[in-house]
Amino acid sequence: MSWLLRYLLPVKGRMLILLVLLLAGTGLQLVNPQIVQRFIDTASARGPVAGLLGLAGLYLVIAVIGQIVTVAVSYFGNDVAWRATNRLRADLLKACLRLDMRFHNLKTPGEMIERIDGDVTNMSNFFAMFIVQIVGSFILLGGILGFMFTVNWPIATVMTVFTCLSVGVMIVIRDLGVASSQNERQASAALYGLIEERIAGIEDVQTSGSVPYVMNRFHAAMRNVFLRGRKAWMLRVVPWNATIVLFAIAVTAVLLMGVRLYVNGQVSLGTLYLFFQYTQMLNEPIEQLGNQMQEFQRAKSGMRRSRELLSMRSEIEDGTEHALPDGALGVEFEQVSFSYNKGFPVLTDISFTLRPGERLGIVGRTGSGKTSISRLLLRLYNIDSGVIRVGGTDIRKLRLEALYRRVGMVTQDVQLFDGTLRDNLTLFDSRVSDAYILETTGRLGLRPWIDSLPQGLDTHLSAGGASLSAGEAQLFALTRVFLTKPSLVILDEPSSRLDAATEAALQTAVDQLLEQCTGIVIAHRLSTLEKVDKIMVLGAGRILEFGARETLARDPSSRYAELLRTDREEELA
Template identity: 75%
Template sequence: MPKEMTKEKKVSMTWLFQYLRPVKGRLVILLVMLLVSTGLQLISPQIIKRFIDTAAAGGVLTTLIQLAGLFLVVAVLNQVINVAVSYLGNDVSWRATNRLRGDLLKHCLRLDMRFHNLKTPGEMIERVDGDVTSISNFFSMFIVQVIGSFVLLAGILGFMFTVNLPIAIVMTVFTFVSILFMAFIRNLGVGPSKDEREASASLFGLIEERIAGIEDVQANGNVPYVMNRFHQLMRTVFLKGRKAWMIRVIPWNTTVILFALAVTAVLLLGVHYYLIGQISLGTLFLIYQYTQMLNDPIEMLGDQVQEFQKAKSGMLRSRELLSHRSSIVDGEQELLPQGALGLEFEKVSFSYNKDKPVLRNINFTVKPGERLGIIGRTGSGKSSLSRILLRLYNIDSGVIRVGGIDITTLKLPALYRRVGMVTQNVQLFDGSLRDNLTLFDAGVSDGSILKTTEQLGLRKWIDAQPSGLDTHLTAGGSSLSAGEAQLFALTRVFLTKPSLVILDEPSSRLDAATETMLQIAVDQLMEECTGIIIAHRLATLEKADKILVLSDGEIIEFGARKELAQRPNSHYARLLATGTEEELA
């Protein structure tokens, strides 16, 4: 066997035992039940053999009734145990694979944005759930069918050697040839099965992506295009699935042919020995019954080879996902200075793709408690600047300091506890209004929530809800207007009492009256923190201490707001003089 194949097998079994270890108690019970079930299956044909031989010899009716009753009890007991084994097997599989699902989801949530930009949510759902389901199907039946099949095979063959040696040899040869063949081709369908899973992931990615953008799809008449892409991917799934299935059923087809040959040989030998008087009629039936029983575990093993190939592809894809490492390395430092935090960018350069810089040699300093307004045309790098500050991406070069400390040396939770960001896109989660405002932080009191929402103008909306803070919200955000969503985002951030807050145009979707009220509230809430305001309207920057103007990823202007406003040739002064905000868009 090639070293690579041995290594893959070792890894697969390591995975199996890693996730089965926590349910080892249930596994022991399951194995005991399997042994009992196997014993009952082996006993049943022997009861029938005695019944036939007793009847053929003219035995008493009482004995026949007792044997029939015993057979009925064994059959019922065996059925009850089989149901229990099936239930416990599925219970074990779901407990084991749910841990794997949890590990995959946790790992995905820790990966950086570069990874998630390349993967659609639909694809990730298929990776976390679809791939693991194939593993779960294998787990649920592996112990029940594979181990149970081997125990049953051993029992049948062992007993047959005590009945008739030639027939036992024929049955043993059939068994070993079938098992060796299945072991030889067990990895044959792994590659095609992996391709099938990848095609399915692409299909789910398309569905999720198009549903998420349903407004654009409908408004621009793109439904025919979407359906065309859907049919193309469905055809790919069908073709790859058909190829994988045709390869996976090879073991089953082979065992059917081998079994037909084995049954023919066994029956010919059995009839021969019966005709010459070496075996009784009951023994002939016993041989036939055991031969038929021999096919069941062989077929089960063939089915499990198919499941193994699908599970192996799921394991490989899951291991591949877990092998991804985030480029964002957590630091060691947990403490930041108390109070408002200063911010410093020193020779910072950043790019999403190496050949296309987004920010180049960015240098500026914001003192604790100051407010910095950032303006620039679309694509100038404003949002990228906030993303690298929150370490959603690594910078290419330079240093970013918060409170005088390099952010790469900080633990991420320590950074996120003190630095907050308000974006224009608000994600609601399935849960109560309270949980959505606090992001499931039970340590935030209702009093603090109501006080903050009162300041921001969201309190009236909360009071209008049927159950107040206990009102259930659905995921997606359809229950909020654009303005309410903006207030929602502000409340979330200010409830954390940040020392440095980034506001991405907090009033862009509010009417004039609400905007005025909101600005007063934001001014109050920002009295004890440093503020970074990404502006699309000049009115937002009236309270800013400094202005930074970006263009094509470079700083073209930076300084005190009042000073820049009074300097006629400054970019900021020209914007104020013309009274237009087009250059900010």
Template identity: 45%
Template sequence: MSLHSAFRFLWTYLRPLSGFLLLLVTLLTGATVLRLLFPQLLRSLVDRTMEGAPLPELVLPAGLFLAAALLIQVLRITATMLSERIAWKATNALRLDLARHVLGLDLAFHKEHTPGELIERIDGDVTVLAGFFSQFVAQVGASLLLIGGVLVVLFTEGPLPGLVGLGSFALGIAAMLAVSSLSVKAWAGIRASSAEMMSFVEEHIAGREEVKALGADRYVLRRLMALSARHWRLRWRARALETTAAGVTYVTWVLGQFAMLLLAWSLYRNGSLSLGTAMMLFFYADLLGEPISTIRNQMDEMQRARAALGRLVKLKAVSPAITDGAGGALRDGPLSVTLERVSFQYEEGRLVLNDVSFHLEPGRTLGILGRTGSGKSSLIRLLCRFYDPQEGTVRIGGSDIRQLPLDELRSRIGLISQEVGLFGGTLRDNLALFNPAITDEQIWAAVHRLGLTGWFGRFEDGLDSRIGPAGGGLSAGEAQLLALVRLSLRDPGLVILDEFTARIDPVTEALLQRAVDRLLAGRTAIIIAHRLTTVERADDILVLDQGSILEWGPRRILARDTRSHYNRLRSAGSEEVLA
């Protein structure tokens, strides 16, 4: 991306902090001006001492000299603290923006990008920007001011000191430009390798149970070692290049100082300069070194920041394919569900749902059966609008769901899958999903409604009981019971239970069934199940086979019809037919 567009992007986040930025520039300018005056004070002190001035006359220049040294440090420390503040304020705003943006992207995007990779973007790349955000303009500006000031003073002292200063500066810049480009490419490679490593770690920590159970630890460790070895090599190379660049700049700086020292010494020897002026010239030559290395560091930072910024701008440019519709709210109460000739595929040429049509009246329960891979979960994803079908229309409560605002649609659908999402925090946080508007009374009312009061007694601290990260410490059945309470609090018009009763002991299942009965009363529901018993409460049955409807109708009629597929499944009494 061009430097101009990079600055335009950054300015969005820096603009609200322009007051702080102005203060930073003022502090750094103040410090720079004082640093330019500092050698002049030194000259006056040395010359007066050499002239044999009495001690009281030396007190003032010595005091000024010390005060200037102290003030420079105070200004620099304040400027550093302020620039950190600017950096974190600006980048936190960017972090928040990116996190919001990424959370709003489609499921299709999240399938392609692991959480580890996204964390690296939202945190790693943004942290790289943090340094750059605060430092670049202020530091480079102050350095240029210092260099300009030093050269002006040197030329004022005579053409020779001016030319030596200019020569040493030009040499320093030329050396910097020659070597610093080497480390730039290396840094781009490092961030890419870091994202790859993060995503590998995240994926394998998430799947740790399988990794352990299947004895894949050694493979995972070997692969991680290979990734970190590559990362280390890249880092080592980049650091080596960076250190070389710093070394070259340092050598040119020393050469410049040496040239000035020789000049000052010879001019002092032939009586053209006082000792104070000779020392002053040397101090000015010394001052030239630091801004050159500051600019070099900032140039490196800029290259790193540019690479990070390029990736962030690209991420921000990804727009969700699923967007809000302009329609209004859904009606209260149970919602009908209609699919009209819906066909859907994730990838070109592989239909997952093929010309599916059905209608579910408000308040009825539909049981969906089908072998694994027949398209049941995909159908649910269409209802929640995680994807849009390529053909046909999905209606909920009579409205084409593409016309509905996404928040409205998703707030009226309650979905529970086998993997309930629980978070480290209190029971209250998990049930109210961190919504402070939901009161304890409302939570307890939902618990009573679902007949779970007795079961809740196991949580000794009531709603303050703590749940481990990712629901640690709870069984799958317990997590599902909590999910039911959570869902009941949102009062959805359509409840979807995806493979709900798998992996649960009989006692918990009985509790769960009763809670589900109570939750579904007065609501429309869709239950996906591999097991026939799970759909016994359903009013209608839909059997899917390879993305097409094999059978659909009222459960009682299908159960009586000896030719129906559902009947055959029941008489076979087999779970395997479905599994």
């Protein structure tokens, strides 16, 4: 409850209004049966027609007011629920975005969407009805039983016993379906993960003829959702079924006692109606409690999963230092070892030094560890051993914000967001002026493309990057990094998918980008390394060779010289 109150306290004002409305609605519900009682007794005694019309008119007015109050209660209940759970959604998304890459490698985006939205939507439904129906039900129960004790205490006692038994049964078995509901949500998350994963890889699915296989997986996942959902539903309805049995016994007992009192002349016909009506009204809050017990079990499974996500902590602990030296930043790896999975090293004993302003080219076969070096520099993962220094500071001591502010990275894949071209270039930083954006894009060769767009920087781009060619996407990524004025830039095979002409244009942009900063270029094509100062050749996660590019290129026995010869032979062939 303390965890839930954290999200309900900010909306306490609206909850107070809701409580007042609930009290008013409950009072109106209790008054109308008493008006009907007086109407019946007056009619039985052949009372004046004017009195009967007055009672009928009063009943109608109260009914209309009661309906208005019901609508207001529903509105404020849903308003409170969504305001509270939207804060929870924001916390879950923030927690998810702050978790390290090891976590995200194990969880699909579809599963995270289900956690952040699906689970919380169930909780929102529960909150909306919980406040309205649970609190309202107890207020109504108290009002009915309290009034009945002023009319006939034996019947009121029977109704009280029934109420206590019903509520007690629901409390005892309230968690019966929670575990099954949690399994149901996990199955649903797995289904969303499967759909997201297959749609993301739609090209491979279609070209490999794997649609039937995907559909088989989909049907298997759907069946799992159905089976777990059916089991969860059957367990959730147990409290409701138990109250139905108890209600049938209570109604029978109250009617028998009421009829006996009427036959003996101890109560009027109107009072007998009052007994029956209040007994029926007693069932409504009990039934609502039963229904909400089902929602509670769904919501509790969502609460557990939400608390589990919120309790997770990234293995990347933020540092405390903000300061880095001005200008280009040096890089130092000292006996760095790293593995994605324990027992399977990716980098072993990596040591090298890069002075401020120098450019390093990294080459090696696929799987040699080139990209892993860039990921470690940005602290996307923690190293197993050793030290990485940027600007002379151990990056583990740096605040991540300070590191990301000075280090930029361009990868092969460019992520576009749903927004304007300006927002995509500046990553929604309104402090970057249009003049600076146009100047930068002009220098990097992207200005002609921008000028060709109908609305220039205000042109809306769709997410995913389908609106850009491969060359435009790479120039786009370079511009995005250039605008941040980095002191260290990492280029991860930026030209691997480009033709020679586009690569030449890109290389011009890269040269401009690296003029004022330190650069690390992870290369697929050796032609992109003609202007670097040093070369590192990686193999099986180890440094096979490291030195000045020109020195290694002139040494026929070096691995880099061998790679150059092989590259020239392939071009001639």
